[in-house]
Structures are given as structure tokens and as C-alpha cells.
Amino acid sequence: MELKRQTCQGCGSREHHNVLRRGEEHPLTVYVICARCKELVARYKLDSYYHHGKGFESWLRRQGASESGRDLATAFGEVSHSSVAEFADVMSELASLDKDL
Numbered sequence: 411m412e413l414k415r416q417t418c419q420g421c422g423s424r425e426h427h428n429v430l431r432r433g434e435e436h437p438l439t440v441y442v443i444c445a446r447c448k449e450l451v452a453r454y455k456l457d458s459y460y461h462h463g464k465g466f467e468s469w470l471r472r473q474g475a476s477e478s479g480r481d482l483a484t485a486f487g488e489v490s491h492s493s494v495a496e497f498a499d500v501m502s503e504l505a506s507l508d509k510d511l
């Protein structure tokens with residue numbers, strides 16, 4: 411596993427804003443913008459999105475209608491659990507590398 415903290419190539423800041431764009435013509439896209447110098451730091455195009463703490467209804471609106479309610483509830487439980495678990499792993503790995511946020 412490789413962990414990299416996003417750093418502004420312009421000013422070296424690690425403080426950023428995430429701006430999300432979604433629409434019919436575009437996959438969900440995240441623009442990472444430097445909080446200090448306002449330059450674009452990175453762009454991510456996502457095929458999966460989970461917003462921790464927003465709950466099942468919010469997550470459900472982003473899913474296709476091809477799955478049953480039971481399958482969606484199971485999938486939400488899995489994505490919620492795996493997101494928290496992955497976050498814990500990332501924070502632990504950063505700490506072991508003596509890197510703070």
C-alpha cells in the first residue's frame with residue numbers, strides 16, 4: 411500500500427477544498443482546490459462515492475435502481491463499514507510513517 415498526502419504543487423499547502431460536480435454528462439468528479447492559493451491541485455473522477463454520516467437515504471439516491479431494497483441495504487452496510495475500516499487503516503498507516511495530516 412502506498413499513502414500520499416495531497417500537496418499543492420504551487421505553494422506546498424496541504425489544506426484543500428473539495429468541490430464535487432455531478433450530472434448526466436459527467437461522472438462524479440472531485441476538484442481538489444488549494445485553500446491557500448486557490449489553484450487546482452487534482453481532479454478525481456469517481457465510479458463510487460460514499461459520504462460518511464449522510465446516511466442510507468443520501469447514499470441510495472446515488473445508486474442505480476437495479477438492485478432490490480434488501481440488496482441496497484446490505485450494500486450500504488458494506489460500503490459504510492469498509493469506508494470506516496479503510497479510514498482507520500489509512501490513519502494508522504500515516505501514524506506509523508510519522509506523518510500527520
Ligand SMILES: [Zn+2]
Pocket residue numbers: 418419420421422423444445446447448449
Ligand atoms: Zn496552493
